Amino acid sequence: MTLTLKIRRIDCTREDAREAISVLRNELSPKGNVVSPEGKARTVAVFGEPLSPEQVVERICGEVASRGLAAVLDYTRKLDKVELTPDQVRVPAAELEAAHRNADPEYLKTIARVRENVLTYQRAILSRDVRIEPQPGVMLGLRYLPLRRVGVCIPGGAAAYPSTLLMTVVPAQAAGVSEIAVVVPPTRFGGYNVELLAACHELGVTEVYRVGGAQAVAALAYGVEGIPAVDKIVGPGNLFVALAKKHVYGEVDIDSIAGPSEVVLIADASADPRFIASDLISQAEHSPGASIMLTWEPSLVDDVASALETQLGHLSRGDLARDSLERFGALIRCRDESQAVELSNQFAPEHLHVSTADPERLLPRLTNAGAVFLGHYTPVAVGDYAAGPSHVLPTSGTARWASGLSANDFLRRSSLISVDRRGLAGLAPEIRRLADVEGLSAHRYSIDVRLQEPNR
Structure with a gap:
């Protein structure tokens, strides 16, 4: 077979391997700013100049904050090429009901079954209230309450993603969030996709808005006419969505600043x-998507390259996947198993698939990953679609410190402290000493005045 795929190969037994891996890691970092040529051309067409993605987002968010829904509709027209009136932004309840009524019954059963899988997992891991009595007269606790209102971003540019709806909305429902607003681009894969609308109705989502991109994030964060502000924004999107979430953080909470799938x-x-x-291609077909194999088996590099060539030729998104593999893919031959583990931890990937004879043996040493898939029969698609953990995961190496979305991310926690006079007396010496060191006399007096009172 003639191999035409120009995926990079890195041999860690060569002296230039370290530099090649450094280049690859930098391309996959949050500084990569991966924008398609179409995206760059659209920026110039809309703004009249080649603004950076950060500048584009600052301008959009600023205008939405100052002009409200009018700015959202303007950017929807300019960027999405869709003309909407104010009363067309929210999907009517009747349209959601009609989409559900006309949907394939087997598809709706799939949505219901996956919802149950996700609910089962998310409820099992949900944080519970805690109360302890570490010493007589002292009660300490932690109380969890759900967020009141959250916004969910669902992509809809190149494909429809009911799976992302499930993996964002259902964890919020498991946490007890009462108001969930979904925003989705006004495209045939987004706000006009009947399968997606049917899934919204099946999940009990009543607020669906046909807006996408940075303007949708800004609308959720600041609130505009017809779209009340939320407390948190979650869900994936392109670079502009990610940067918009970064821009509004502090006004609202966000889940993460996501990069390309990996x-x-x-x-x-x-x-x-x-x-x-198949696993490498399944991430590459997101386009962009990063796919890296680490192996210490020399023959596997050539064998996988041949399999990639064969599969790319008959997959519907093969051309898109090929482009991603050539730009952001790599087949890396490691010296040994230990180096493969070391490099994996350095990449800190969104998805880590351990396709070895005994993956559990490696697991304790694999410390940085958004989600870990163990064994030959656990492809990433299992987590993307049906298993239960959310597929909204940290990307671009942020799994070193960040975690995937879960029901717990929709909870606020408050500490509880209750002491009686006996408990206060026991804590008083430490409080007084620290208050004296810091020179905060009123803090000390708030203790002294209570302990001078008669014990009633």
Whole structure:
């Protein structure tokens, strides 16, 4: 077979490997600012100059904050090429009901089954209130309450994503959030996609707005006519959505600043090259998407490259995946298993697939990953669509310190402290000493005055 795929190959036994890996890591970092050529051209067409993505987002968010819905509609017309009137922004209840009524019953059953899977998992991991009595007269606790209102961003540019709806809305429902507003671009894959609208109705979502991009994030954060402000914004999107979430953080909470989808796959001699190729392509087809294989099995590099060539030729999004593999993919031959683990932790990927004979053996050493998929028969698609954990995960190396979305991210926690006179007396010496060191005499007096009172 003639191989035409120009995916980079890195051999860690060579002296230039460290530099090649450094270049690759930098391209996958949050500084990568991956924008398609179409996106760059659209920026110039709309703003009349080649603004950076950050400048574009600042301008959009600023105008939405000052002009409200009028700015949202202006940018919807300019960027999405869709003309909406104020009364067309929210999807009517009748349209949601009609989409649900006309949907394939088997599709609705799938949505219901996956919802149950997600609910089961998210409720199992939900944080619970805690109360302890560490010493006589002292009660300490932690109370969890759900956020009142959240906004969910669902992509809709290149494909419809009912799976993302499930993986964002259902964890919020598991936490007890009472108001969920969904924003989705006004496209045939977004706000006009009947399968997506049917899924919204199946999940009990009543607020769906046909707006996308940075303008949708700003509308949720600041509130505009017809779209009340939210307390938190979650969900993936392109670079402009990610930067808009970063821009409004502080006005509202956000889940993360997501970059392109990515997978790192660790494989040994027991791995099937066809399986590995399918996993690499499944992330690359997001376009952009980053796909990296780490192996210490020399023959696997050539075998996987051949399998990639074969599969790209018959997949509907093969051309898009090929472009991503050539730009952001790599087949890396490591010296040994330990180096593969080390590199994986350095990449800190969104998805980590351990396709080895005994993946549990490696797990304790694999410390940085948004989600870990163990074994040859656990492709990332299992987590993307049906298992239960959310597929909204940290990207661009942020899994070093960030975590995937869960029901707990929709909870606020408040500490509880209650002491009686006996408990206060026990804590008083430490409080007085620290108050004296800091020179805060009123803090000390608030203790002294209570302990001078008769014990009633």
